[in-house]
Amino acid sequence: MNVSIVGSGYVGTTVAACLADIGHDVINIEIDEDIVEAINAGEAPIHESGLAERIADHAGSSLRATTDYDAVRETDVTFLCLPTPQSEDGSLDLAIMRAGAESLGRALADEDGDHLVVVKSTVLPGTTEDVVGPVLEAESGTAIGDGLEIAMNPEFLRMGTAVEDFLEPDKIVFGASSDGAAETLRELYAPILDRQGTDLVETDVREAELIKYANNAFLASKVSLVNELGNIAKEYDADAYEVLEAVGLDDRISERFMRSGLGWGGSCFPKDVNALRAGARDQGYEPALLDAAVTVNDAQPRRLVDLLEEHVPLEGARIAVLGLSFKPGTDDVRKSRALDVIDHLTDRGADVVAADPVAIENVRPDYPDIEYAASAEAALEGADGAVVATDWPEFDGLSFDGMARRVLVDGRRIDVDEDALEVYEGLTW
Numbered sequence: 001m002n003v004s005i006v007g008s009g010y011v012g013t014t015v016a017a018c019l020a021d022i023g024h025d026v027i028n029i030e031i032d033e034d035i036v037e038a039i040n041a042g043e044a045p046i047h048e049s050g051l052a053e054r055i056a057d058h059a060g061s062s063l064r065a066t067t068d069y070d071a072v073r074e075t076d077v078t079f080l081c082l083p084t085p086q087s088e089d090g091s092l093d094l095a096i097m098r099a100g101a102e103s104l105g106r107a108l109a110d111e112d113g114d115h116l117v118v119v120k121s122t123v124l125p126g127t128t129e130d131v132v133g134p135v136l137e138a139e140s141g142t143a144i145g146d147g148l149e150i151a152m153n154p155e156f157l158r159m160g161t162a163v164e165d166f167l168e169p170d171k172i173v174f175g176a177s178s179d180g181a182a183e184t185l186r187e188l189y190a191p192i193l194d195r196q197g198t199d200l201v202e203t204d205v206r207e208a209e210l211i212k213y214a215n216n217a218f219l220a221s222k223v224s225l226v227n228e229l230g231n232i233a234k235e236y237d238a239d240a241y242e243v244l245e246a247v248g249l250d251d252r253i254s255e256r257f258m259r260s261g262l263g264w265g266g267s268c269f270p271k272d273v274n275a276l277r278a279g280a281r282d283q284g285y286e287p288a289l290l291d292a293a294v295t296v297n298d299a300q301p302r303r304l305v306d307l308l309e310e311h312v313p314l315e316g317a318r319i320a321v322l323g324l325s326f327k328p329g330t331d332d333v334r335k336s337r338a339l340d341v342i343d344h345l346t347d348r349g350a351d352v353v354a355a356d357p358v359a360i361e362n363v364r365p366d367y368p369d370i371e372y373a374a375s376a377e378a379a380l381e382g383a384d385g386a387v388v389a390t391d392w393p394e395f396d397g398l399s400f401d402g403m404a405r406r407v408l409v410d411g412r413r414i415d416v417d418e419d420a421l422e423v424y425e426g427l428t429w
């Protein structure tokens with residue numbers, strides 16, 4: 001099938017490379033020329049396991065990129081993978097979606113034949129049918145149901161394992177405006193749907209939109225609950241990891257997403273939970289539990305720095321921050337808890353030296369005044385204390401020999417030789 005993907009960020013690039021990998025002809029439409037050049041040169045514009053190989057394999061043949069929206073006319077299906085950021089007040093900002101839908105609609109005005117537009121971005125119920133659809137109709141001059149179809153197909157991939165998650169998902173969800181649109185999506189995803197273990201959920205557009213938010217709200221709240229239980233465990237001098245491992249044996253609860261510590265960051269959980277809270281309020285409902293999930297999450301970085309300060313006076317101290325990305329396996333630092341930790345440390349007068357296997361260059365522009373080290377060991381050299389902000393496997397089994405004071409406060413429960421330290425404190429254990 002000929003597929004176009006509008007927006008080639010973390011999702012659009014992954015989806016494009018994976019759809020090319022399962023046999024489709026794919027073209028990415030992206031406003032950032034550096035990304036377009038990278039893809040056409042066979043290089044991955046982002047760090048994501050398994051992505052570079054796939055782009056190298058398909059670039060120039062079944063995978064291309066362009067800044068020109070007219071390319072959509074060579075395709076039968078277009079996925080919108082545009083950002084849906086949060087506004088200052090936390091609500092969903094649809095300006096980029098509207099702009100992308102306008103450009104797409106204009107390009108489709110000259111198309112002969114049918115076209116399916118699929119919203120893959122995370123959007124609140126009603127957005128696909130009441131915002132994107134009307135913009136497409138107005139700009140293309142084609143009515144939905146009369147040569148133009150729309151569908152909503154949320155994406156559940158995680159950063160760091162994006163390729164694997166896309167190709168081997170637990171579920172594929174779509175809500176389509178017509179049987180034909182649903183049939184096209186089934187055909188497009190056939191190689192993935194044929195895999196054992198992939199559930200297909202076909203529903204209405206609004207439900208498809210809300211399933212994505214409900215999924216993220218559930219997982220983020222689960223981590224906040226785990227963190228609250230972890231904070232309580234710490235007060236009782238109990239190990240939250242042992243407690244929650246046992247709790248997770250109950251298959252109604254599951255052992256996944258049970259890691260307590262610094263809390264959730266990233267480009268999705270914070271903005272999606274906030275958009276759902278704002279959307280719920282717009283609908284006249286007070287989302288008390290989601291509010292509490294955010295409150296618990298916001299407190300964890302400060303709690304980590306408080307714990308460090310119990311052992312190291314921070315004014316003028318050299319503190320190593322291990323990990324900058326919001327989770328391991330990615331260079332994405334959006335809403336990373338590490339950045340909140342750095343803010344608390346610098347506010348209290350500490351000199352921060354940070355290390356991360358891949359994310360330093362994404363932090364440097366916003367944090368030009370902290371020091372960066374080439375490795376975790378280099379960051380620890382001469383440090384008066386250290387904190388773990390990201391559970392990179394590279395940090396397991398570290399040597400602390402070079403530290404001025406061997407004090408480590410761990411926000412992520414990495415594998416540490418505690419006997420090699422003067423002080424080892426876990427945030428929730």
Ligand SMILES: NC(=O)c1ccc[n+]([C@@H]2O[C@H](COP(=O)([O-])OP(=O)(O)OC[C@H]3O[C@@H](n4cnc5c(N)ncnc54)[C@H](O)[C@@H]3O)[C@@H](O)[C@H]2O)c1
Binds near residue numbers: 006155158
């Ligand atoms: N990142 C994830 O893990 C993830 C997972 C599931 C769903 N989502 C959702 O998918 C959507 C995209 O997220 P992302 O992380 O890929 O965003 P991103 O910011 O990484 O990428 C978006 C891309 O769109 C491009 N763009 C902006 N305006 C454009 C326009 N008018 N025309 C063409 N390109 C344009 C940007 O230059 C950027 O490269 C969001 O709604 C997000 O919530 C993200």
Ligand SMILES: O=c1ccn([C@@H]2O[C@H](COP(=O)(O)OP(=O)(O)O[C@H]3O[C@H](CO)[C@@H](O)[C@H](O)[C@H]3O)[C@@H](O)[C@H]2O)c(=O)[nH]1
Binds near residue numbers: 160259265267269326
């Ligand atoms: O037990 C856990 C699990 C996760 N986290 C933190 O939670 C955040 C999010 O982690 P994860 O969900 O693995 O990463 P994302 O790539 O943000 O993926 C989430 O957000 C995506 C974008 O919407 C969805 O597609 C995915 O299904 C959803 O898991 C990170 O800061 C993790 O450190 C914990 O603190 N403890």
